[in-house]
Amino acid sequence: MLEIRDLKFDPPLLLAPMAGLTHSALRTLLCECGGVGLLYTEMLSARRLPVENPTVSPWLVRTGQENPLCYQLFITRPEEAGPALEALHRFGADGVDINLGCPAPRVRQAGGGSSLMAAPDRVRALVREVRRHTELVLSAKIRLGETLDERGLRDFCLMLAGEGIDYLTVHARLRGEQFCRKPRWEWIGRVKEWLDIPVIANGGIFSVEDARACLELSGADGLMIGRAAPQKPWLFAELAREIYGLDLPRPAMTLPAMYSHFATALLERFRPERRLGRLKEFTHYFALNYSFGHLLATSVQASTSFAEAISRAEQFFRQNDPRGMEEMGERLVSPELLSEAAD
Numbered sequence: 001m002l003e004i005r006d007l008k009f010d011p012p013l014l015l016a017p018m019a020g021l022t023h024s025a026l027r028t029l030l031c032e033c034g035g036v037g038l039l040y041t042e043m044l045s046a047r048r049l050p051v052e053n054p055t056v057s058p059w060l061v062r063t064g065q066e067n068p069l070c071y072q073l074f075i076t077r078p079e080e081a082g083p084a085l086e087a088l089h090r091f092g093a094d095g096v097d098i099n100l101g102c103p104a105p106r107v108r109q110a111g112g113g114s115s116l117m118a119a120p121d122r123v124r125a126l127v128r129e130v131r132r133h134t135e136l137v138l139s140a141k142i143r144l145g146e147t148l149d150e151r152g153l154r155d156f157c158l159m160l161a162g163e164g165i166d167y168l169t170v171h172a173r174l175r176g177e178q179f180c181r182k183p184r185w186e187w188i189g190r191v192k193e194w195l196d197i198p199v200i201a202n203g204g205i206f207s208v209e210d211a212r213a214c215l216e217l218s219g220a221d222g223l224m225i226g227r228a229a230p231q232k233p234w235l236f237a238e239l240a241r242e243i244y245g246l247d248l249p250r251p252a253m254t255l256p257a258m259y260s261h262f263a264t265a266l267l268e269r270f271r272p273e274r275r276l277g278r279l280k281e282f283t284h285y286f287a288l289n290y291s292f293g294h295l296l297a298t299s300v301q302a303s304t305s306f307a308e309a310i311s312r313a314e315q316f317f318r319q320n321d322p323r324g325m326e327e328m329g330e331r332l333v334s335p336e337l338l339s340e341a342a343d
């Protein structure tokens, strides 16, 4: 267990912030499966937060089950910090993270994400201002930088710690590196040696073996899991048992039951126009569990309504997971709920 301020990470397994993926429906599925020590939102625009309605915003909607929850900020100007933090306190955030690693061109052009790593003085001002406005656990999430520059990375990390972040998450890739490249977990080990705050390792963890290898190379205080979360929602519980020795039951849900849980949560909590895109995004990863999963992914991808996507998914599961579908009474979502929530 990791304890920072009054937040317990038990176990120190964190859900990575992922735009379009780490919303309430995925988070509750993960809570059902168990083993997540800290949930995250996707990145949230600090500028827009103060005017968002948390009960309807697809980025903010949250059930009482989703605890503890860290809110990730996309912030570019120090004056955005006060109003954004006031909003996060109102929403009941358990932690705040600053996105300094996102390489997406749109985010970089807006002056956020990984572009900030090239502007340490701007980051210093941002972190200082965020820290000044909150007593919550504060973290930052970075990549290794533009190039492998040990001194530059060290100075940047020490600056963040000096400005009062409580832990640092390192995605072990350079700014321009694709996901197909093996992450440089050994570089997280260097960061760990420089800092006296906890360091969380991120990137490329899809199995217990990956987690063991990453911990061995990095000596990290915890792990953050991204794409494996929608692919294998049970992975956190497996890691909690195998790595951290927690006595967690194996999730009893079949794959169709997990898909059903996710789809039902989308129907219950999201406005019609916000459901289909999120179902497609999740299916892209979840389909990897089946040898013919590309058929599930492409048929859902080609759907023009939520009901059509569900019907195609049902057809896929009936053929590829008949026992799982039988347990579900052959339906993923109750027809009444589907028609009530028709899009």
Ligand SMILES: Cc1cc2nc3c(=O)[nH]c(=O)nc-3n(C[C@H](O)[C@H](O)[C@H](O)COP(=O)(O)O)c2cc1C
Pocket (backbone or CB within 6 Å): 016, 017, 018, 019, 020, 021, 042, 043, 072, 099, 100, 101, 102, 141, 171, 202, 203, 204, 205, 224, 225, 226, 227, 228
């Ligand atoms: C679809 C997608 C969206 C992402 N959105 C964010 C984001 O909003 N904020 C962020 O810091 N990182 C974001 N990331 C990066 C992840 O948090 C994580 O660092 C990355 O996926 C590597 O971890 P993994 O190999 O476990 O997936 C995103 C990644 C993906 C695949």
